[in-house]
Amino acid sequence: MEFYLSLLTLFGFRILLGLSAYVVILTGQISLAQAGFYAIGSYTAGAATAIWGWPIVPAILLGGIVGGIFGFLVGFPALRVRGLFLVIATLAFTEIVRMVFLNLKYTIRVGDRTIGPAAGEGFRGITYYFENGWSSARIMAFTWLFVLAVLLAMWIMDRSRAGAVLRAVGEDELAASSVGINLTTAKVAAMTAGGFVAGLAGALYAHYASYVSQEDFGVLLATFAIAYALVGGTGSVLGPVAGVLFFSLLIDGLRFLGDWRNLLFGVLIIVMMNLRPHGIVDVGLIRRLGLWRRPPRKAAYARD
Amino acid sequence: MSDLALDVVQQALNGFLFGSSYALIGIGFTMIFGVMEKLNLAFGVTALGGAYVALLVFQLTRGPLVLVFLAAVLAAGLIGLIVEFTCFHWMPRDYPLAALMATVGMLFFIEEVIVHATNGMPRAFPAPLGQLMLEVGPWLVRGDLAFMFLVSLLVMAGLWALVYHSRLGLATRAVSQQPVAAQLCGIAPRRVNAAVFVITGLIGGVAGALIGSAVGNLSPLLALPLTVKGLVTAVLGGLGSIPGAIAGGLLLGVVEYQALYFFGIGYRDMVTYLLLFAFLVGRPGGLFGSKGV
Numbered sequence: 001m002e003f004y005l006s007l008l009t010l011f012g013f014r015i016l017l018g019l020s021a022y023v024v025i026l027t028g029q030i031s032l033a034q035a036g037f038y039a040i041g042s043y044t045a046g047a048a049t050a051i052w053g054w055p056i057v058p059a060i061l062l063g064g065i066v067g068g069i070f071g072f073l074v075g076f077p078a079l080r081v082r083g084l085f086l087v088i089a090t091l092a093f094t095e096i097v098r099m100v101f102l103n104l105k106y107t108i109r110v111g112d113r114t115i116g117p118a119a120g121e122g123f124r125g126i127t128y129y130f131e132n133g134w135s136s137a138r139i140m141a142f143t144w145l146f147v148l149a150v151l152l153a154m155w156i157m158d159r160s161r162a163g164a165v166l167r168a169v170g171e172d173e174l175a176a177s178s179v180g181i182n183l184t185t186a187k188v189a190a191m192t193a194g195g196f197v198a199g200l201a202g203a204l205y206a207h208y209a210s211y212v213s214q215e216d217f218g219v220l221l222a223t224f225a226i227a228y229a230l231v232g233g234t235g236s237v238l239g240p241v242a243g244v245l246f247f248s249l250l251i252d253g254l255r256f257l258g259d260w261r262n263l264l265f266g267v268l269i270i271v272m273m274n275l276r277p278h279g280i281v282d283v284g285l286i287r288r289l290g291l292w293r294r295p296p297r298k299a300a301y302a303r304d
Numbered sequence: 305m306s307d308l309a310l311d312v313v314q315q316a317l318n319g320f321l322f323g324s325s326y327a328l329i330g331i332g333f334t335m336i337f338g339v340m341e342k343l344n345l346a347f348g349v350t351a352l353g354g355a356y357v358a359l360l361v362f363q364l365t366r367g368p369l370v371l372v373f374l375a376a377v378l379a380a381g382l383i384g385l386i387v388e389f390t391c392f393h394w395m396p397r398d399y400p401l402a403a404l405m406a407t408v409g410m411l412f413f414i415e416e417v418i419v420h421a422t423n424g425m426p427r428a429f430p431a432p433l434g435q436l437m438l439e440v441g442p443w444l445v446r447g448d449l450a451f452m453f454l455v456s457l458l459v460m461a462g463l464w465a466l467v468y469h470s471r472l473g474l475a476t477r478a479v480s481q482q483p484v485a486a487q488l489c490g491i492a493p494r495r496v497n498a499a500v501f502v503i504t505g506l507i508g509g510v511a512g513a514l515i516g517s518a519v520g521n522l523s524p525l526l527a528l529p530l531t532v533k534g535l536v537t538a539v540l541g542g543l544g545s546i547p548g549a550i551a552g553g554l555l556l557g558v559v560e561y562q563a564l565y566f567f568g569i570g571y572r573d574m575v576t577y578l579l580l581f582a583f584l585v586g587r588p589g590g591l592f593g594s595k596g597v
Contacts, residue, residue, distance in 0.1 A: 030401065077585045084343050088539045089584040091532065092577040099574035219528055223408055230405040259420060266413025270406045274394050277402035 005136040007252065009208055011244055012143040016201035017221075018228030018240030019150055024194040025229050026163070027187050028170035029082075033074050033090035034198045035222035036097035037067040039214065041199030042206035043101060043117060046126040049207070050115050051108055056128055060146070060203040067199015068192050075191030079184060094222050101214040122213030126206050143204050150197055154237045166190055198225070231272055233279020235286040242280040246272070314443050315561040321449035322518070323557020324456035328511035329530060330537030330549035331463070332504040338544035339480045339500045342400045346387050346410035348531030350505055353414050354380025355429070355512030355522055356421070362430050369432045376513035377506050383414070384505020388498050411527065418524040426523035429516035452514045459510050460550060463503075467546070472499055480544070536580055542590025551591050 017034060024031045045063030048054040054062070074093055081089050107116035115125035129139055157163050168176040169186045177183050206212045224247070232243020250268060254261040276282065332347045357379035362372045391406035436447030467473035478486035479496045487493055515530075516522045537556050541548025556576065563575035583590070 025401075030404070077581075081584050081588045084337070084543060085539060085584055085588055087343070088535055089581060091535070092581045092584070095532075095577045096574060096581070099571070099577070103570060219532065227405060227408060230401055262416040263413065263420060266409045266411070266416060269409025269412065270390050273402050273406035273409065274390070277396050277399055 002136050005140045007248075009136075009140045009143050011248055012140070012147045013201050013205045013208070014224075014228060014244040014248065015147055015241055016150060016197055016204070017225045018232065018244050019154055019237065020194040020197035020201065021225040022229040022234060022237065022240045023154065023157075023166070023197070024190050025226070025234050026166040026170050027190045028173070029078070029187065029190070030084075030087050030226055031074075031078070031090045031191070031194065032087055032219065032222035032226070033071075033093045033191075034194060034225040035217045035219070036074075036090075036094035037070055037195040037198035038202035038205070038221065038225075039094075039097050039101060039212075039217035040070055041067040041202030042212050042217075043104075043123060043202075044199070045203030046123050046206040046212060047106070047116065049128040050126045051106075056142075056207070059128075060200060060207075063203025063206075064196045064200035067202065068196030071195015071198075072188060072192040074195070075188035078191060079187055091219065091222065094217070094219065098214045098217055101217075120214075122211060122215075123206070124211050126210050126212070128207055130210065139208060143208070146200055146204060150200070151237055151241075158237060162189075227269070230279055231269065233276070233281035233285070235279070235281045235283040238286075239279055239281040246280065310442055311565065312562070315565045316558050317443060317445065318449060319558040319561030320554055321445070321453045321557070322561070323554040324453045325511050325515050325518070325553070326533050326537045326556050327550045327553025328456055328459060328507055328514075329534035330541060330553045331460075331546055332508050332511075333534045333538040334541065334544055334546060334549040335500055335504050337538065338546075339476060340392065340497055342392065342403045343535075344387065344391070344407050344501075345404060345531060346391065346407040346414065347504065347508060348529075348534050349411050349414040349418075349527050350380050350383045350387060351508035351512035351515075352418065352522070352524075352527055352530060353383045353512075354505070354509030355516040356418055358509075358513050359427055359429055359516070359522060369430070372430060373510070373513050377509035380509030380512060381502045381505040384501040384503075384508065385498060387505075388501035392497065392501075393494070411531065415524050415527045418527075422524070424524060426521045426525075428521050429513075429519070431517050431520055446518075448518045452518050455510065455514060459507055463507065463546070466503070472496075476500060536576065540580065540583060540590055542592045545590065545592040548590055548592030555591075 017038060020034050020037070021031065024034075041063035044066045045059045048059035048062050049056060074090065078086055078089060101117065103119055104117045105119045107114050107118050109115075110125070113125060117123040134142075165176075165181055165186055168179075168181055169183060173183060176186075202217075228240045228243035228247065230243070231246055232241065233239035250261075250265055254264060257264065272280070278284075329348065329351060332351070333344065336342070336344045336347065354376040358372045358376035361367065361375035365371065387407065387410055391410055392403050395403045395406065431448060433447040433451055438445040438447060438450060467476060475486070475491045475496050476499070478489065478491055479493050483493055486496075515526075533556065537552040538549055539552070540555060541550070541552030559579055560572060560576055563572045567575060
């Protein structure tokens, strides 16, 4: 039981991370900065409870907000570069964040323990759950509260005018701007939302793991974030969920294969992309399932 | 000359020579992007895979260096062809993200094959020149780095001849500039694409073997850094530009060695990335980029 609860909690972090990449991909941008936002969220929220003694909910939200602020800041320079150049620019951001945490030292002593980011040794002692005697079930429920809230918010956003605007920018920037959509607003908003969601995910992860280190937040994590969205599909918020299930079932379900599992992993990604290049849950599938409500027949227009 | 100036020049020299291998990797990324407008994230592991096959050939035959390098080149060319067939051939043309994700899968796969075959342990790679050092005035030139630089120059010259003085090169440039018009002129874009993958694979094989012999060993841990360095090089030079990739690789080598000297290993990559970020924001087209990106 404990195992399944903890697995479900892990799914929660991955889904949030996938959703944070998803909202950015809707605007046609591929961002590897999500791992950086995740790291920032986890260190901020960890510091809030472990060092400043904040309660848990404001701490998690703070992680999300600081992640969102960095998303906003990265969004602006990212406007200058597009497509594959953005991949590299955001990769540089994630690596810089990692290097900063590799060198950041900000610790306090509590009794005989050292708490806080200790440069290369990582951030120990984010023990809010443990100190307050939270059970695995409670941790899982708390995590999923945030996951469901974000899923719901994105579902609503997707079906509103905002979703149509983001998709229009992703489909064709020139066409979108010629019908009066403000590209800057759309892209920066998507990046900010992505930063917020990734920050939340990191904040929740830090409290679950109780120890985080910059090693966890590298290119690999960033790659997985976009992989959840791309393999899962960007037809709906269910895409990243499907992506997480696909990868998680591969990672945890093929354990009986031993070492061969890792070999099969890469092959299955290639096979999936050949079979369903637009992801498992693509726009076509959503239409066929009848989950796609046509956007209102009002033309998108720009505010003054 | 002061000691500091001597050291700075020495580091710049090492970086410049080592940068030639980054240039080769960068050429691979940039050529594929130039022809297909798609990114092949499996190129770093293509080079690494070639180097591992060379190592295998060396262990089996203890053969001469030429044979080892030839094995690397041929194997990486073959891997390039496989990457084209599995990750690009069947993908929709107007959706580059599908191919991007498939090459990520390929990256994981080749990395895991290497881990599987070697139990994840680093393996010593034959160093043809040993510890040979050349003295140039007050500076020392590592023999293997000089060798790396010379071989890279040869490869670049060969590539130049191929791209600008052969029918295949003409077809490649045509597809890169105007894919539809090229097709109307009777060029088969898919065949050109496959040829580009083989050519870049061959180059990657040389780069992999050179890096293996200069570093002294191979490890699956090299997969990600090789990919990232290649991407950085291609972007510094301007994606799609071969001279840009050469300049970008040399620049990256010099900057890395200077950062290592002044700031230490902990900050080396940070300096590199800050440079890259500044470059992308200030000059998004890269050194030689002509297209406004």
